[in-house]
Amino acid sequence: MPIIKQKDYKTWKKFDRKRDLQNWLCWFLGTLIFSFCFGLISSKTIWFYVFDSHNEALDLLGRMFPPETNYFFTLIKPIWDTLNIATIGTTIGTLIAIPLAFLSANNTTPSKKFLRPLALFCIVSSRSINSVIWALLLVAVVGPGVLAGIIAIGLRSIGFCGKLLYEAIEEIDENQIEAIEATGANKAQIMTFGIVPQILPAFTSISIYRWDINIREATVVGLVGAGGIGIELDAQIGDLAWAKVSVILLAIVVAVVFSEWITAKIRKAII
Amino acid sequence: MLKTINLKKVYPNGEEALKGINLEIPNGQVVALIGPSGAGKSTFIRTINRLVEPTSGKVYFANEKNDITSLNKSKLRKIRRQIGMIFQEFALVERLSVMENVLSGRLGYVGFWNSFFRKFPQKDIEEAFRLLQRIGLEHMLDKRADELSGGQRQRVGIARALIQNPMLLLVDEPTASLDPKNSRQIMRLICELCNERNLAAIINIHDVFLAQNFAERIIGLKAGEIVYDGKPSGLSEAILTKIYGEEDWSKTAAN
Amino acid sequence: MNDKKVIWKRKPLIKNRLLRIGLILIISTYLLSVFLTTEIDWQRILEGIPRGKNFIFAFFPPDFITRSDEILAGIFESLWMTIVATIVGILISIPVSLGAAKNIAPKFVYFLSRGVITLSRSFQEVILAIFFVKLMGFGPFAGMVTLSLSTIGFFAKLLSEDIEDINKSQAEAIKSTGSSWFQWVNYGVQPQVMPRFIGLSLYRLDINFRESAVIGIVGGGGIGSTLNTAFDRYEFETAAAVLIVIISIVMIVEYTSSHLRKLIK
Structure with a gap:
């Protein structure tokens, strides 16, 4: 009072x-x-x-300073690798995230008691472990290189995309589904006509958002040997070749600004 | 009391919102500003307290020497405290309580830290109580603003403007978001309060009928220019057509 | 009778046929070139499978006991780092996000703040950590500085977007009372962005804890250091234990923060 x-x-x-x-x-x-x-x-x-x-x-x-500009040409391949790690990793991650999201969403899961907790656990574990740690584990399994990076980024993306996606699924409009159900549609038809159109925008924006993040993440998985520009960064820091390090950092800034610009463009085109 | 000389506003996109407004308003006069949407009504009242910077022209407030358009920032703030403003969508800060909203009218008079800790002078608090009682919302003072109905919100908006103890009220479409009954009540309240305090007011309003009923003087604005200035009784069919364009005005025009 | 049958086809996702085919072409050439330029050593992977199996088995059973002191110390250090870094980062973010909101800041301040945000967002925490460890020595202080700085990029970006979305007329009303700039922010802006502010703070607390697990790998202190040591010593059971601890703490933090966020609304 x-x-x-x-x-x-x-x-x-x-x-x-x-x-x-x-x-x-x-x-x-x-x-x-x-x-x-x-x-x-x-x-x-x-x-x-x-x-x-x-x-x-x-x-x-x-x-x-001054940065060793010539060094940039050696960097083209690692930058290409980094972009690939991010892109392919994101694709794999989102593809696996889709079924997991459907299993975890309250309104679409086939079994609340068994499959839902299991799927949720997969999502949470994938989210809690950073891509660098995933990379650390994978380098030991599949050996150093781009592949370990792709899988690491993919595994980390599953949790992120899965979580956002299943939240989007839980927020869909039940009326639309009921309407489709009322026509006598079977489960698969309900999926394609009732649910998919509703979550498609969310799905695309989540994937683009994650791709943007993954560009950044892909720059560091190399530090533990999983390919991309991080390998060069690690090597040059090890050699104390700072004039080369500054070139790498500049390249990273450019790549990140570029990816941000692209995602902004795509988002505008979709919405 | 308020005098504008050749007040112009051109927006960056080249739109000429005001094409040189000359206007003089004496103390205590309630003026209704009517005109179609896009005529520059909102722009006009916002150029007076420079929420919108005028492109050219002068605004004299209180005396012939006090030109608002040439004031620096801190002097402008001092003038703004003397000009109360009431808004179309009420513009209460929704997540603050009614009392905080009313007291926010005193912000120009208290220091930052006092306002930060919501420590207002006892005099202001008593005035706030008085105003809330006057508008009949004393029992609501602890409610958050978003819990109030439209009519109640606009009353709080009025209290916020009046606690500034202004010399002039700028009122921007006070009834646009209200039902007819609330609209009349709000207009009556504004006019009563203006009479009680001998306050001048400029009221933007698109409802010609309400304007005729409550204002002493009507100004018709069209495409940034004054096309009518006079008594409500002078609003003939021809003049309404001039302001708003062709339409059957026979029911609305003053007889 | 009309001979033509009316055919209905589903409207394609992308209307322009040329664009559609072009996109498919671009995507397939991209995939092909990735496949051709990526050196994947299948031999090594084949070898790796049994090795990986051993490796994974080495994680079992997770061993919480042998290094329990180190795990606990690491966890607590991570927690201290997270708390301090989140608070410091948010305190710095507040002025930056005001500066990075178009509707509040003058052009010059706007571009400056946007620059700060872009810079802070460009570098992944691990890269920042490498440099701060180099500058300030090993230990949690470097980790804390890293996390604070990366908090700015995240927090200020999202908060400034929320500030740009505020209801203009509420802010205008406060300005019209003759308030000073600070009063205007306090009365007109702050109440409107408060729910978002609290939500973001909790979210960032969660992220900072997770990130603290990796910056330790490059010397930034916390649970990451424990993890790194465990890997270095080939004590995979302990590493497994550390990972499980991280996962469970993240789960707890996430549960409580989503619960708190619901309470605030």
């Missing part, structure tokens, strides 16, 4: 005493947790290095 009646006048406050206290307590606790966490981090930090980092950064920048 934020109207406060004094003896001879009444006034107003946003919160009453109790809420006020609660709010301050929350802020206080928040600050406390923050400082506690920060304290723990700082206890494991050698502050000398941190305070010296600007010198280090200047030094590094000095070594990076």
Whole structure:
């Protein structure tokens, strides 16, 4: 009750005493947790290095410039590989995500007790494990190279696309399905006429969104040996060839800006 | 009290919204601005407090020396506090409570941190209570603005404008989102309050009938130009045709 | 009688026939060229299958016990990093997202903020981490800085989009009262974007925790370091345990945050 009646006048406050206290307590606790966490981090930090980092950064920048532009031509193949890892990986990921999404959506799953939890578990595990960790595992199994990268990106995309897709399926308009059902359609017909048209826009935008993210992800799977520009980055950092590293970083920025531009274009064309 | 001289507005896309408006409004006069949509009504009242920057022309407020169009930012803010504004879609901040919405009218008078912690002077709070009582919404003051009905929201919008203790009210289509009954009530409330406080007001309104009923003076705007300026009783069929174009006006025109 | 039969065909997805065929051609040439330029060592993969099998079997049974101290320490370090980085990142994101909203910021500030966002989004967390570890030394501080910076790109981009979508007239009404710029943001803009703000914060907390698992691999501290050490020592049972812990924490975080987000609306 934020109207406060004094003896001879009444006034107003946003919160009453109790809420006020609660709010301050929350802020206080928040600050406390923050400082506690920060304290723990700082206890494991050698502050000398941190305070010296600007010198280090200047030094590094000095070594990076001027970039060794000739090196760019060696990078064409790795960039091509990176794009392929992202594109093929996304395609595989979304293709596998489709059936999983149908199994996990409340309104389309054939069995709520068994298949749905199983499919959800697949989605969550795929989401929780970063592409780099997937790549780390896959390099050990299929050997270093582009293939490991493609599979890693694919596996990580399953969870992401699966989750967004099954949420989209759960939000579809039941009336339209009922209408199709009322015509005496069988399950497959309901799928193609009732559900697919409704989730097609969501599906395309999810795939494009994930592709955009995967371009970024594909730049790093190489760091653990799974192909693409990351391999070069790892090698050049290992060689301390900073003038080459700066070329790689520039190439990455260009690739990312390019992919963002393309996704924006496609999205506009679809909507 | 308010005087505009050759006020023009050209939008970046080349659209000439105002083609030189000359207007003088004395203290305490309630003026209705009528005209078809796209005539420049909204643009006109927004150029007065420079929510829309006029392209050229002058706006004198309060006295002959005080040209709003040449003020710097902080002086403009001081002028804005003296000009209350009421909006078409109510424009209450929906996630704030009624009381916060009303008190937001005092923002020009309190410092940032006081407003951030919602610490308004007791005088303002008492005024807010008084206004809410006047518009009959005292019991709603803790409700969030999005819980109110249209008519109630517009009342809160009026209270927000009045708590600024303005000299002039700019009112943009106050009844466009309301049903006929609420429209009449809101118009009556605005006019009553203007009379009580000797407030001048410019009311944009597309409903000619309401305008005739409540305003002392009517200004007809067409394609950025004034085509009529006079008493409501002077709105003849010919003039309405001039403002709005060909239509059967025999039922609406003043007899 | 009319001899012509009326034929109805489903409307194709892409109307222009040329475009349709062109797209199919482009896609197939692309796939072909990928196939031709990608060196896949089938020999190695065939060899890898039994090796992979051994490798996967090496994960079982997951061993939580032997290195339980390290796992716990790693988890907590990741948590501290995540909390601090999310808060710091969001605090920096607020001014950036105001600057990156077209309807609020002047052109100059707008382009500057957009630049900051693009830069922060271009580099994957791992790449940033490599550099910060190089600059600031191993450990959670470098990881925290990495996560804070990548939070900016994500958070400021999405929040600024929400700011651009606010109801204009509500903001205009506050401006017309003669409010200062800060008051205008506080009354006219902030209430409108608050639900999104909280939702994004929770979402980013979740992402930062997941990312903390990888930046450890390049020396950024946290559970990733534990994982990396386990791999280096060929202790795959421990690695499996770490992965399971990560998955379950992510699940818990996700469940609570989606629950919280529902509560706020």
